[in-house]
Amino acid sequence: MAAGQHRRAMTHPIERAAPIARVTLQDVAREAGVSLATVDRVLNRRPGVREKTAARVQSAIARLGYRPDPVAARLARKETFRFCFILPTGTNTFMRILEEQVGATADWLLGQRAFIDILHVDVFDAEALATALEGLDPRYSGVAVVALDHPRVRAAIDDLVERGIAVVTLVSDAPTARRLRYVGIDNTAAGRTAATLIGRFSGGRKGTVAVIAGSLALRDHTERQFGFTQVLGSEYPHLTAVLAGESRDDAAQAQRLTESVIAAHPELVGIYNVGAGNRGVAAALEGAGKARDVIFVGHDLTPHSRRFLLRGIMDAVINQDPGHQARSAARILLAHCTGEPIVAEQERIGIDIFVRDNLP
Amino acid sequence: MAAGQHRRAMTHPIERAAPIARVTLQDVAREAGVSLATVDRVLNRRPGVREKTAARVQSAIARLGYRPDPVAARLARKETFRFCFILPTGTNTFMRILEEQVGATADWLLGQRAFIDILHVDVFDAEALATALEGLDPRYSGVAVVALDHPRVRAAIDDLVERGIAVVTLVSDAPTARRLRYVGIDNTAAGRTAATLIGRFSGGRKGTVAVIAGSLALRDHTERQFGFTQVLGSEYPHLTAVLAGESRDDAAQAQRLTESVIAAHPELVGIYNVGAGNRGVAAALEGAGKARDVIFVGHDLTPHSRRFLLRGIMDAVINQDPGHQARSAARILLAHCTGEPIVAEQERIGIDIFVRDNLP
DNA sequence: GCGGCCATGAGGTGCGCAACTCAATTCTTG
DNA sequence: CAAGAATTGAGTTGCGCACCTCATGGCCGC
Numbered sequence: 001m002a003a004g005q006h007r008r009a010m011t012h013p014i015e016r017a018a019p020i021a022r023v024t025l026q027d028v029a030r031e032a033g034v035s036l037a038t039v040d041r042v043l044n045r046r047p048g049v050r051e052k053t054a055a056r057v058q059s060a061i062a063r064l065g066y067r068p069d070p071v072a073a074r075l076a077r078k079e080t081f082r083f084c085f086i087l088p089t090g091t092n093t094f095m096r097i098l099e100e101q102v103g104a105t106a107d108w109l110l111g112q113r114a115f116i117d118i119l120h121v122d123v124f125d126a127e128a129l130a131t132a133l134e135g136l137d138p139r140y141s142g143v144a145v146v147a148l149d150h151p152r153v154r155a156a157i158d159d160l161v162e163r164g165i166a167v168v169t170l171v172s173d174a175p176t177a178r179r180l181r182y183v184g185i186d187n188t189a190a191g192r193t194a195a196t197l198i199g200r201f202s203g204g205r206k207g208t209v210a211v212i213a214g215s216l217a218l219r220d221h222t223e224r225q226f227g228f229t230q231v232l233g234s235e236y237p238h239l240t241a242v243l244a245g246e247s248r249d250d251a252a253q254a255q256r257l258t259e260s261v262i263a264a265h266p267e268l269v270g271i272y273n274v275g276a277g278n279r280g281v282a283a284a285l286e287g288a289g290k291a292r293d294v295i296f297v298g299h300d301l302t303p304h305s306r307r308f309l310l311r312g313i314m315d316a317v318i319n320q321d322p323g324h325q326a327r328s329a330a331r332i333l334l335a336h337c338t339g340e341p342i343v344a345e346q347e348r349i350g351i352d353i354f355v356r357d358n359l360p
Numbered sequence: 361m362a363a364g365q366h367r368r369a370m371t372h373p374i375e376r377a378a379p380i381a382r383v384t385l386q387d388v389a390r391e392a393g394v395s396l397a398t399v400d401r402v403l404n405r406r407p408g409v410r411e412k413t414a415a416r417v418q419s420a421i422a423r424l425g426y427r428p429d430p431v432a433a434r435l436a437r438k439e440t441f442r443f444c445f446i447l448p449t450g451t452n453t454f455m456r457i458l459e460e461q462v463g464a465t466a467d468w469l470l471g472q473r474a475f476i477d478i479l480h481v482d483v484f485d486a487e488a489l490a491t492a493l494e495g496l497d498p499r500y501s502g503v504a505v506v507a508l509d510h511p512r513v514r515a516a517i518d519d520l521v522e523r524g525i526a527v528v529t530l531v532s533d534a535p536t537a538r539r540l541r542y543v544g545i546d547n548t549a550a551g552r553t554a555a556t557l558i559g560r561f562s563g564g565r566k567g568t569v570a571v572i573a574g575s576l577a578l579r580d581h582t583e584r585q586f587g588f589t590q591v592l593g594s595e596y597p598h599l600t601a602v603l604a605g606e607s608r609d610d611a612a613q614a615q616r617l618t619e620s621v622i623a624a625h626p627e628l629v630g631i632y633n634v635g636a637g638n639r640g641v642a643a644a645l646e647g648a649g650k651a652r653d654v655i656f657v658g659h660d661l662t663p664h665s666r667r668f669l670l671r672g673i674m675d676a677v678i679n680q681d682p683g684h685q686a687r688s689a690a691r692i693l694l695a696h697c698t699g700e701p702i703v704a705e706q707e708r709i710g711i712d713i714f715v716r717d718n719l720p
Numbered sequence: 721g722c723g724g725c726c727a728t729g730a731g732g733t734g735c736g737c738a739a740c741t742c743a744a745t746t747c748t749t750g
Numbered sequence: 751c752a753a754g755a756a757t758t759g760a761g762t763t764g765c766g767c768a769c770c771t772c773a774t775g776g777c778c779g780c
Contacts, residue, residue: 022473024736027723035759040738050747070471074431109701113382113431192717200675200715203563231717315560318718323705328757343468345683351718354751355560356553356713357591358678384766395729400768432766435735540748 191227214275551587574635
C-alpha cells in the first residue's frame with residue numbers, strides 16, 4: 001500500500017508536466033488574429049497600432065501566458081553593453097579582493113555580451129572622484145562606483161543618470177543621489193552589530209571600548225560609528241566608548257592609535273576598528289600582551305583578519321562579501337539595460353558575522 | 361595637471377576596448393583552414409576527425425580565444441531540462457520557506473528552458489525516501505534531494521547517478537553517495553559556531569547548557585551536536601553540556617523538553633536547539649520567566665525566530681539561506697546539464713549568524 | 721586499378737526573436 | 751467620395767550555434 005502510494009506520488013510530477021513546447025510569438029499572433037509584425041509592434045512599443053488591436057494582443061499574451069524567451073532576445077538584439085567600475089586606489093586589502101572579484105565577474109559577463117572596465121580613483125578625494133565621473137565616456141551603459149557622499153559627487157552621479165547611464169553605488173553609498181541602487185550593507189546596522197558582539201562578549205566586565213575610526217569623511221564609516229555608539233550607550237551601560245582617532249585605513253596609523261589607547265586605558269575591554277588596518281591593531285595588541293584579553297572586532301574578512309580570528313586575536317569579523325557585491329552590481333546593471341527583472345532577495349547584501357568557527 | 365591625469369585615466373578604458381565583435385565559429389574555421397563542419401565535429405566530439413586536424417582546430421581556438429556563445433548555444437540546442445526537488449513533508453517552517461524559494465527559482469528557470477517539479481517525502485522515513493528515489497521518472501535530468509544518510513538512500517542516489525541523472529543533496533547530505541555536490545552548510549562547523557556563541561555570551565558564568573537534539577537519525581543534526589559538544593567541552597570548561605532529548609523538529613515536544621530541563625537544572629546558562637521547534641523552547645523559557653536569563657541559540661531564520669531575536673528571547677540564530685540554496689541547487693544542476701562552468705565561490709553556502717542587529 | 725573507407729567540405733535548417741521594408745488595407749477628413 | 755493618413759499584413763534578414771545530409775577527395779589493401 002505504502003509502495004503503491006509512493007508510486008503514485010512519484011509518477012505524478014511528470015504526468016502533469018506542462019507541454020514543454022514554449023509559447024512563441026507565432027502562437028500569440030495566431031491567438032490574437034493579427035500578424036507577427038503587429039505583435040512585434042505592441043511588444044516593442046513601436047508606433048502605429050490602434051489601441052483596440054494592442055488590447056487584443058495583450059489579452060492573447062495573458063491568455064497564453066506568453067513570456068518572451070530571454071535567450072533568443074539576447075541573441076537577436078545585437079547591442080552589447082559596457083560598464084565601468086570605479087574602485088579606490090591604494091593597498092586596502094578588501095578593495096583589492098573586490099577588484100579581483102570584479103575581474104572574475106567580467107569574465108562571466110563576456111558570455112552575456114557585456115564588458116567591464118575598471119577605473120581607479122583616490123577614495124579620499126571627492127574632487128578627483130567627481131572629476132572622473134564627470135569626464136566618463138558617455139558610451140558606457142552603466143557605472144558602478146564606490147561613492148563618497150559629497151555634493152559634487154552627488155551632482156556628477158545625477159548628471160550621469162540624466163544622460164541615461166545607469167549608476168549603482170558599491171560598498172559606499174551616496175544616498176541622496178539618483179543612483180539606481182546601492183549595492184552594499186547597511187553600515188549603521190553593521191556598527192550596531194559590532195556593539196552587540198562586544199557587549200555580549202564582555203560578559204558584564206566594566207571598562208572602556210576604543211573605537212578606531214577609519215575616515216570621518218566616509219559616510220559608511222561614520223554610520224558604523226554611529227550605530228556602534230548608539231547601541232553600546234543604550235544597551236551596555238557598563239561599557240564606555242572612547243574615540244581613539246582616525247586611522248584613514250592605514251595599518252601603521254591604526255597601530256599607533258591602538259598603542260596610545262592601550263596606554264591611556266588600562267581597563268580597556270574592547271576595540272572596534274571601523275575601517276581597514278586590522279593588522280596594526282593586532283600588532284599593537286600583541287605587543288602589549290593584550291591580544292587574548294581585549295575583545296577585538298573589526299571589518300572585512302581578509303587573509304589577515306582570518307588569521308587573527310583563528311589565533312584568537314580577533315573575536316569577530318563583520319564582513320560584506322566582495323564577490324557577491326561585484327556580481328550583484330553587474331547583474332543589476334545588466335538587468336537594467338536589458339529590461340529584465342531582478343531577484344531582489346538575491347541582491348541583498350547581508351552583514352556577515354564571522355567567528356573562528358564559521359569561516360569559509 | 362591633476363585634471364589632465366584624470367582625463368587620461370578616464371578616456372583610457374574605452375580606448376583600449378577590445379573590438380566588440382565576438383570571435384565566432386566562422387573565425388575559428390578560417391583561422392584553422394578547415395570548414396565549419398569540421399570545427400563543429402571537434403567541438404561537439406563528433407567522430408571522424410583526424411588527430412592532426414583536431415589539433416589545428418584546437419590551436420586556432422586558443423589563438424583566437426574563442427569562447428562559444430552560451431546564449432546562442434542554448435537557443436540552438438532544443439533540449440529542455442526537467443528537475444525534481446524532493447523536499448520533506450510537514451510543517452517545518454524552514455522547509456516551507458525553502459519550498460517557496462524553490463518555486464521562485466522555478467520561475468527563473470523557465471526562462472532557461474528548464475522545469476522543476478516538487479515532490480514531498482517524509483524526511484524521517486528513509487525507506488520512503490529511498491522508494492521515491494528508486495521510482496523516480498528516468499526522464500528527469502537532475503534531482504535535488506533533502507537527503508538522509510542511510511544505506512538504501514545512498515544506494516538509490518548512486519543508482520540515479522548511474523542512470524545519468526545528476527543528483528545534488530540539499531540542506532542535508534549523504535556524503536558517501538556519488539552525488540554531484542552538496543548544497544548546504546557544514547553542520548559540524550555550525551554546531552561549533554553555536555558553542556562559541558553561547559560560550560562567549562556566557563561571560564564566564566558556570567553552569568549547564570542544554571542541547572535539544574532534533575533527530576539523532578538526521579546526519580546534519582548529529583553533526584551539529586558533535587561540533588557543539590566538542591567546542592563547548594574543550595573551550596568552555598565552566599559550561600557542561602547536557603542532552604535534553606530529541607524534539608523530532610516538533611515545537612510541542614521541544615517545549616516539554618525545555619520545561620523539564622529548566623526544572624532539573626536551576627543553574628541553566630544556555631540552550632542550544634539543534635533542530636526546529638524554536639517556538640516551543642521560547643514558550644518554555646518565557647513560561648519559566650527565564651527568557652532573558654538563559655542564552656538561547658537556535659537554527660533557521662523564520663518569522664518566529666526573527667521575532668524572538670528582536671524580543672531578546674533568542675540571542676543568536678544560525679541560518680542557512682534557503683533562497684540561496686534553492687537557486688544554487690538549480691544553477692548547479694543546470695550548469696551540469698549544459699556543460700557550463702559554475703562560479704564555485706558563488707555556490708558556497710555560508711553559515712550565517714544573526715543577532716538582533718544584523719537581521720535582513 | 722578497383723571497391724571501399726575515412727576525412728573533410730559545402731550547405732541547409734531551425735531555434736525565437738528584433739528590426740526592418742513594402743505593399744495592402746482600413747479609417748479619416750475635407 | 752476621393753485624397754491622404756493611419757493601420758496592418760506578409761515577408762526578409764540575421765544573431766551564433768547545433769545538427770544533419772550529401773558530395774568529394776584521398777588513401778588503403780588487395
